[in-house]
Amino acid sequence: MPSISGLRQPKETNKGKNGFREKHIPLDSANPDDLAISRHHFAQYILASKGSYIGGSLKELIATPNVPPVDTLATVEDKIRDLKRQHQEDLELLTAFQAAEYRQEVLDKYNCIDDSMMGVDPEDLVQVDYLAALNELYNDARPMKRFQHDIDDALSQIRYGYFKSLLPLLTQRCMLKVRESHVRRQRDAQFPQSIEEYHNIPDRDIQLRIARFLMGSTAEQEKMMDTYRWVWRAVQPLELAFKTNEGFKNEILESVKDAQASDPRRRPSATPVW
Template sequence: MSSASGLRQPKETNKGRNGFRERHIPLDPANPDDLAISRHHFAQYVLASKGSYNGPSLKELKAGPKAPPVETKETVDEKIQELKRQHEEDVQLLTMFQAAEYRQEVLDRYNCIDDSITGVDPEDQIQVDYLAALNELYNDARPMKRFQHDMDDALSQIRYNYLKSLLPLLTQRRRLGMRDSHARKQREAQFPQSIEEYHNSPDRDSQLRVARFLMSSTSEQEKMRETYQWAWRAVQSLMSVFKTNEGFKNEILETVKDAQASDPRRRPTATPGWQ
C-alpha cells in the first residue's frame, strides 16, 4: 500500500472552495460534536502556547497614532523571514504538544486494563461484554484516528494562517522590487552634466559606470549608451570636461584603476611552476 493512501482525502463538498471558516459560526454547546471538541482543545492550546495580546499603553494612546514606517524591500524581507521562523516554531510546539497528548492518552487506556482478570466466564454476558469493551479500547489506543485527524486539522489550520499572512508579503515584496528596479533604471539613464553632478552620484557604481564610459573607446561607448539609454547629447558635456580638464581626467583614470585592482576577475593569475 502506498504512503499516499493513508492520507485523509478532502471532502468533495470543499473542492474548489476555501475549506476554512473565515468567520465565527456558533455551535450548539449542549451537543458538541467531535469537531467542536477538537477545535476547542486546539484553541486552548493556542492560548496556552501563544499567550494573549496586550494592547498599547495609556501613554502610547495619549501620544496619538504614529506615522507608519516606510516599507522597503529589505524590511519586507525581514518580515517574511520572521514569519517563516515563527511558523517553524509553531509547528514544532504543536508537534510536541500532540506527542505529549498522545502519550498520556495511551497510558490512560493502558491503565484501563484489569490485569487481575485471568479469565472470563463465557456464560456471564456482562463479563464478556466488559472485557471486550476494554480490549477494544486498548487496541484502539495505538492508531487512535482521532489524534491523527486532530493533528492534521491543527497543522492545516496553522499552515493556512501562515500562507494567509505570507502571500500579501510576497506580493508587497514583488511590487517593491519592481519599483526599485524602475528607479534604478531611471538613475542609470541619467548621465551627469558636470563634475559636481558626477561627485553627487547616488552610489559608487554609478560613478564607476560613468568613469568607464569616459575611458572607453568610441565603439564601447556606443554599446554602453544603448545599454543604459544615454542620449548622445546627454554625454557630450561631461566628455568635453574630461578631454580638457587634466585633474578630472586623472581622477577618472585612478577610479578605473582602483576598480580593476579590486576586481578578482581582472587580477593576473600566476603561471604554474613559477616562483
C-alpha cells in the first residue's frame, strides 16, 4: 500500500469537505475518455473480487425476523474487527489487480514497437514519423501518470468506503462503552437487602464483594462504601443478618476462604530446601 506522502494531496479549498459524490453521475458514452475507461476497469474489478451473495436457505430467509438483533459492545467489536480484516483483504486484492493491469498495459505498449523499423531510411519521412510515433508511445508507457492517478483514485474509493463504514461503528462502540459503564456503576451501587437477594445475585464477583464487606473492619467498610456509593441504611439489613444468622455468617466465611484459596496471589510461597 502506498504511503500517504506518495498520494495526491487535496487542495486547500477542499479541506474539511467530502470530495466524493454520493450519487452516480453518468459519463457521455459516445465519447469514452481515460476516466471512463478507468472507471470501467475498476467496476470490473469490484464485480470480480467482491460480487454479491445472499447466504442461507430460502427457509432461513423467510424465518428471519423483521426486528434486527440488538447490538452489544461485543458484537460491535466483532464488526469492527471483521471490517478491518476485510479492508486489509480488499487492499491486497486491489494491489494484485492493479499490478496485473499495469504489467499488461506495459507489455501491450512494448509490443507496439516494430523492431523492423529500427533501421529506417532517414530520407523516408513516412518511416521516420512512424518510428517517432512508436517511440513516443513507448516512452509514455514508462511513467504512465494516468495509470498512477487511476491507482490513487481506486485506493481512495476503497478507503473512503472503509472509513464510511468504520466511523459509525466507532461512534456506536463509544456510546455502548459509556452505557455499559453507567449500568455497571448502577449495579455496583445496589446492595442486597436480604439473604435471599444475596443468593439471587448472578455475578459471583459481586457476591464476593458483598461478603468481603460483611467481614471487613469498620475502616474497610467505609472505604468500600465510598468506592461503590453504598449508604448505611442500604447495608444495615444484610449486615444485621450476618451478625445474627449463624448459618449465613458461616456461609460468608467459607465463601471468602474459598476465594482466597483459589487466588494464586494469596497462596503462601514454598519454603526453599537448602
